[in-house]
Amino acid sequence: MEKVDIKRLARELNLSISTVSRALRDSHEISDSTKKKVFELARQLNYQPNPHASSLREQRTKTIALIIPEVANNFFSLVIDGIESIAAEKGFHVLIYLTHEKTEKEVEFVRQLSNGRVDGILMSVSGLGQSITHLEDLMQKNIPLVFFDRTPDELDVPKIITDDRDSSFRATEHLIQCGCKKIVHVSILRQMSISDKRKQGYLDAINKHGLPEMVLDCSIDEEETYQLIKTCIREQKPDALFASLERLAIAAYYVCGELGLNIPGDLKVLSFSNLQTASLLNPPLTTVTQSAFDMGAAATKQLFRLIKGQEIDERTITIRADLIRRKSTSCD
Amino acid sequence: MEKVDIKRLARELNLSISTVSRALRDSHEISDSTKKKVFELARQLNYQPNPHASSLREQRTKTIALIIPEVANNFFSLVIDGIESIAAEKGFHVLIYLTHEKTEKEVEFVRQLSNGRVDGILMSVSGLGQSITHLEDLMQKNIPLVFFDRTPDELDVPKIITDDRDSSFRATEHLIQCGCKKIVHVSILRQMSISDKRKQGYLDAINKHGLPEMVLDCSIDEEETYQLIKTCIREQKPDALFASLERLAIAAYYVCGELGLNIPGDLKVLSFSNLQTASLLNPPLTTVTQSAFDMGAAATKQLFRLIKGQEIDERTITIRADLIRRKSTSCD
DNA sequence: CTGTTAGCGCCTTCAC
DNA sequence: GTGAAGGCGCTAACAG
Secondary structure, eight states, X not given: OOOOOHHHHHHHHTOOHHHXXXXXXXXXXXXXXXXXXXXXXXXXXXXXXXXXXXXXXXXXXXXXXXXXXXXXXXHHHHHHHHHHHHHHHTTOEEEEEEXXXXXXXXXXXXXXXXTTTOSEEEEOOSSTTSOOHHHHHHHHTTOOXXXXXXXXXXXXXXXXXXXXXHHHHHXXXXXXXXXXXXXXXXXXXXXXXXXXXXXXXXXXXXXXXTOOOEEEEXXXXXXXXXXXXXXXXXXHOOSEEEESSXXXXXXXXXXXXXXXXXXXXXXXXXXXXXXXXXXXXXXXXXXXXXXXXXHHHHHHHHHHHHHTTOOOSOSEEXXXXXXXXXXXXXXX | OOOOOHXXXXXXXXXXXXXXXXXXXXXXXXXXXXXXXXXXXHHHHTOOOOHHHHHXXXXXXXXXXXXXXXXXXXXXHHHHHHHHHHHHHTTOEEEEEEOTTOHHHHHXXXXXXXXXXXXXXXXXXXXXXXXXXXXXXXXXXXXXXXXESSXXXXXXXXXXXXXXXXXXHHHHHHHHHTTOOOEEEEEEOSOOHHHHHHHHHHHHHHHHTTOOOEEEEEOSOHHHHHHHHHHHHHHXXXXXXXXXXXXXXXXXXXXXXXXXXXXXXXXXXXXXOOOGGGGGXXXXXXXXXXXXXXXXXXXXXXXXXXXXXXXXXXXXXXXXXXXXXXXXXXXX
16 A cells, blocks of 8 residues: 655645645645645545654644653552543644663663653652663753652752642541540651651641551562561550551551451541542451552643643642542441 | 764764664674774663654654554553553654544544554454444555454454353353253343354254253343343253353352342352452452453464464464362352 | 645664 | 765745
């Protein structure tokens, strides 16, 4: 099948290439009759402009890149959904890159994208706290760039984050209002600003109400975490656990099963979680859930503002997390 | 910051553009000393070739497109992971398009991709059984195309599928070996070849062992499904349910809770499911799980064969599903 | 209103 | 071993 490009259309219609080009872009300086003929043939032959030729010529690609640590995870899946929705709406294409938490892959992707492949980049950082020189280089290039969820504190860039401290505060107060007096915050020690903020929200609420600060710092090791939680429940006898991360909640959940504790009767368990199926657990867990779709959508909109060269009024946008109460764990 | 392209390298090194181009591609007709100088400067300035210029010139983009119905779903997340892994390994880029089950979006995406944006397309069809003229058009264009999971039976194209009938057969035999004698297959009526194959596997196993065929066809309506299952359990008193789809298993799971039936003590529940967290249910469910990552990887490898113009020996590749037994539901 | 021309950045014949 | 020139498909400035 013969290639269908502008040249072909021009030849078949006995017009010049530029006339066809202008007609296709609905230029006002082309007669209606010509436009009609061009459109008609284009439709008939199903003409689609070659995007690489346009990109090269116009120096804009109508494509954005998304760099994330992983995708087998409800949070990032929903984020992709939000991003794709907005992008498709604006006629943009989305390239996806997975780092699998490896900073070196992130560096490599960023390097590859630094030469006009895309109009902008959305990114959730892999090894936070690691070197960010590659990100600084990227900023130098003046490529529109928006971070979301896992964002580098050190850089002054547009970012979309969750209101971790506030939602943690609200969640803790929720437990307090349910009558809990000994609330343990299950966290991890790894340096991660996100955990710190959640811990802070917990502490603020606890102190506001004059309750005892009970923080349990777990480790990366699954088994050790499991034991730490078990010991904590046995010795401190809390009436509520507030987990900073999903996997900590799951661990707590199983420890409760082992100890024969009923949730939420004997012990309330509340967690930050994006696991859609937290509601499938029996009993279901009450969760603080990030609005992943909204984060993706907000990040993309912000990126488009940068691409269009618009001024950005808020460099940091905060998306509120939802406190989702499962029926059987509600306090009322 | 001044743009860094071949021209710039050439100018700074007092070489011609073509020499630099050849040096960068490590051509044998360039002296080692020149190559070294070129590489050195390229590294120093972090030169990255403009991909659109290359694509235009070489008529190949090192990019593939992935069209899927949705992503907020463990199966497709893992598929993306598999695809991205193989693609990244080969230096390819992946564009992602979500149809949200709308055939018209699928048609639109396919149309957009038909003019050289990508070297090949991976696709899981939305609205199976609907019109496939857009897919036929795509095949006409001779653009490499591989289907996976949801594939159009009508077309003779490379496809990656799950061994639905066989795994269903194996799963049913597993239940039989556990001593079950009244096994209900919970399915849906909607015309979908995938359900039919699973039903067939069940029937084959049942008939082989001379047990009664007990098929419960549910509806799309959630509430109705729920009632149908409840009635079935009450009246037919099966000793096992084998769900064809995840959501049917979840429904069955909750019905059991309501009826006070223990899983798997009173009733075994087994299901086709890609929900990673099926193991989090309490009790966990035994599942037949598609090897999503492997499907993505296999599809991508197949696509690369087509892109390279290699002959394809098997047009249909079958990926085995895994029977994942949860500890507490194992029969032994 | 329409056509001619000159690139976008890269690769590749063809010449020397 | 290196350089000059043409063109991938498209757009836009400049002519008529």
